[in-house]
Amino acid sequence: MNRKNFISSSIIASAAAFFGAKIVVGENPLESKESVNTNPIKAIQGKHEELIILNPKPWNAETPPHLLDDKITPADRLFVRNNGIIPKNIDVNNWTLTIEGESTKTKKTYTLKELKSKFKHYSYQLTLECGGNGRKEFSPPAKGNQWDLGAVGCPKWTGVRLKDVLNDAGMKSDAVYIGYYGKDTHLTGDLEKVVISRGVPIKKALEDEALIAWAINGEDLPVMNGYPLRLVFGGWPASTSGKWLSKIVVRNKIHDGPKMGGYSYRIPKYPVAPGTKVPVEDMKIIEEMPVKSLITYPKTGALIKGTKIFEVRGHAWAGDLSIKDVSVSLDFGVTWKKCKLSEAVNKNAWQHFNIKVFLPQKGYYEIWAKAIDSNGEMQPMVVPNWNPKGYLNNACHRIAVKRI
Numbered sequence: 001m002n003r004k005n006f007i008s009s010s011i012i013a014s015a016a017a018f019f020g021a022k023i024v025v026g027e028n029p030l031e032s033k034e035s036v037n038t039n040p041i042k043a044i045q046g047k048h049e050e051l052i053i054l055n056p057k058p059w060n061a062e063t064p065p066h067l068l069d070d071k072i073t074p075a076d077r078l079f080v081r082n083n084g085i086i087p088k089n090i091d092v093n094n095w096t097l098t099i100e101g102e103s104t105k106t107k108k109t110y111t112l113k114e115l116k117s118k119f120k121h122y123s124y125q126l127t128l129e130c131g132g133n134g135r136k137e138f139s140p141p142a143k144g145n146q147w148d149l150g151a152v153g154c155p156k157w158t159g160v161r162l163k164d165v166l167n168d169a170g171m172k173s174d175a176v177y178i179g180y181y182g183k184d185t186h187l188t189g190d191l192e193k194v195v196i197s198r199g200v201p202i203k204k205a206l207e208d209e210a211l212i213a214w215a216i217n218g219e220d221l222p223v224m225n226g227y228p229l230r231l232v233f234g235g236w237p238a239s240t241s242g243k244w245l246s247k248i249v250v251r252n253k254i255h256d257g258p259k260m261g262g263y264s265y266r267i268p269k270y271p272v273a274p275g276t277k278v279p280v281e282d283m284k285i286i287e288e289m290p291v292k293s294l295i296t297y298p299k300t301g302a303l304i305k306g307t308k309i310f311e312v313r314g315h316a317w318a319g320d321l322s323i324k325d326v327s328v329s330l331d332f333g334v335t336w337k338k339c340k341l342s343e344a345v346n347k348n349a350w351q352h353f354n355i356k357v358f359l360p361q362k363g364y365y366e367i368w369a370k371a372i373d374s375n376g377e378m379q380p381m382v383v384p385n386w387n388p389k390g391y392l393n394n395a396c397h398r399i400a401v402k403r404i
């Protein structure tokens with residue numbers, strides 16, 4: 001039996017957890033309820049049955065942290081965040097991608113087949129995190145899906161480089177932004193109404209890792225995650241990674257599609273007190289996601305028995321930067337221990353940390369993890385920067401365990 005199996009089978013009891021996943025400063029997690037899927041629809045086709053469904057229309061589901069333990073997130077465990085209705089009757093043989101917009105030289109349309117045959121294929125592990133991941137903890141609360149911790153994943157994506165396609169189509173020198181359009185439909189049923197059309201500055205669009213992808217971990221994208229074609233911009237709010245991709249526009253100004261303006265995926269330009277009504281002209285677009293980490297083992301609520309040494313592990317990521325340090329604390333942040341940390345397999349991929357820890361005596365412990373990015377920025381211990389829509393909560397992840 002290898003060490004990993006030994007640890008999971010004999011030290012961490014698979015017995016029922018003693019409480020749920022949620023820990024709030026000042027709250028006794030022993031009294032909080034287990035976070036379970038209370039939705040009557042038990043599972044989404046093609047997705048792990050333990051994904052927590054936050055909304056069936058549109059489909060929104062997150063992954064409990066312990067299901068994100070793999071270094072490469074399996075497709076069935078990747079969260080789902082839809083703003084509209086997934087396209088019906090997807091005809092993959094006739095799927096096309098059109099490049100247009102005022103900063104393209106000529107409008108050009110590629111079939112999926114052409115994209116696959118004409119351009120070189122690349123695979124990258126890219127971290128996809130919803131800008132609203134962690135929204136649940138904001139107070140006063142923000143409207144929208146109450147994401148806890150699991151609107152994040154890092155599978156291996158395969159496709160072609162966006163820059164290869166844009167260069168083939170031909171861009172004008174005044175190009176500053178790209179925007180996407182997908183084939184999903186608006187919740188109102190109005191087929192003319194665009195669900196969401198966001199984008200990124202041309203600099204991000206032209207990076208090697210900016211992909212037009214058709215596969216996750218070597219297989220077709222799941223329908224829920226954009227089959228048959230999507231954009232992937234690792235490290236940026238996942239709302240920029242357009243699904244069911246049918247059109248890319250190259251713009252000579254900041255893209256102005258639905259959900260680029262107003263309060264969507266935007267935060268105040270200056271710090272505001274919780275609950276402030278911020279004038280819309282004082283909002284700015286979110287670009288990179290901040291430094292963050294997630295403990296994926298053990299599962300919160302684990303009962304530790306017998307030998308006192310066990311492994312704590314998880315992942316850490318930081319927008320376009322890398323992680324230089326992850327530490328854990330077993331005593332509410334009084335002392336910290338440095339973890340072993342892997343290098344990223346490529347830019348915009350999460351890194352893995354692990355450490356052997358030991359609980360000195362019987363009782364209740366919290367395990368906190370804290371990452372520091374390559375610029376020296378650290379995760380805050382408490383929910384930072386309240387904002388009207390509840391974006392960018394990168395507070396430390398805290399789990400609780402008991403030594404019995």
Ligand SMILES: Nc1nc2c(c(=O)[nH]1)N[C@H]1C(S)=C(S)[C@@H](COP(=O)(O)O)O[C@H]1N2
Pocket residue numbers: 078079080081082083084128129130131181182183184195196224225226237238239240241242243244
């Ligand atoms: N066409 C389209 N693309 C989309 C969305 C959408 O509703 N429609 N949602 C965006 C948002 S807000 C997020 S967080 C990611 C989620 O990607 P996933 O469902 O594959 O996890 O897709 C983005 N791309």
Ligand SMILES: [Mo]
Pocket residue numbers: 081129130131132237238239
């Ligand atoms: Mo999102």
